[in-house]
Amino acid sequence: MQSLWHLHRFAYRISGERAAGDGTLAIHTTGRRSGEPRVTLLNYLADDGRYVVVASNAGSDRHPSWWLNLAARPEAEIVVDGRRQPIRARLADGSEREGLWERISAWNSMYPRYAAETQREIPVVVLEPVGS
Numbered sequence: 001m002q003s004l005w006h007l008h009r010f011a012y013r014i015s016g017e018r019a020a021g022d023g024t025l026a027i028h029t030t031g032r033r034s035g036e037p038r039v040t041l042l043n044y045l046a047d048d049g050r051y052v053v054v055a056s057n058a059g060s061d062r063h064p065s066w067w068l069n070l071a072a073r074p075e076a077e078i079v080v081d082g083r084r085q086p087i088r089a090r091l092a093d094g095s096e097r098e099g100l101w102e103r104i105s106a107w108n109s110m111y112p113r114y115a116a117e118t119q120r121e122i123p124v125v126v127l128e129p130v131g132s
Helices: 002-014 065-072 094-107 110-117
Strands: 024-030 037-043 045-047 050-054 075-080 083-091 124-129
Touching (some): 024 065, 037 065, 050 094, 094 110, 094 124
Antiparallel strands (some): 024 037, 024 075, 045 050, 075 083, 083 124
8 A cells, every 4th residue: 555655646746746636635744743844646536615634544542644644734726627826724523523534434445444443533634725
């Protein structure tokens, strides 16, 4: 799985940020410890002008680094369909999380499997565009 992620990110970089693919966005975060720029490609669910992503880490008991980076510094940028835009990330909780999780699970059957493989609650993250 790691090899596929690296290959996908490589294709994205050499394409000039155009090869993320349908239903995929690139999130540009800042490393919480290093301060270095990081890029991660994620599947997303469009939700009324927002983007919803899942910090599943393929069912690992550890949160993915991109989520830890966003939790430390929620301002970031995404590239969707070749357009770069600033966002602010936040954790969905309560009934909002439940509703989004149902939609996400129907959209991608891997997420419920990942949830069954880990002891942690998998974060559902809402990326809200900032500015115009």
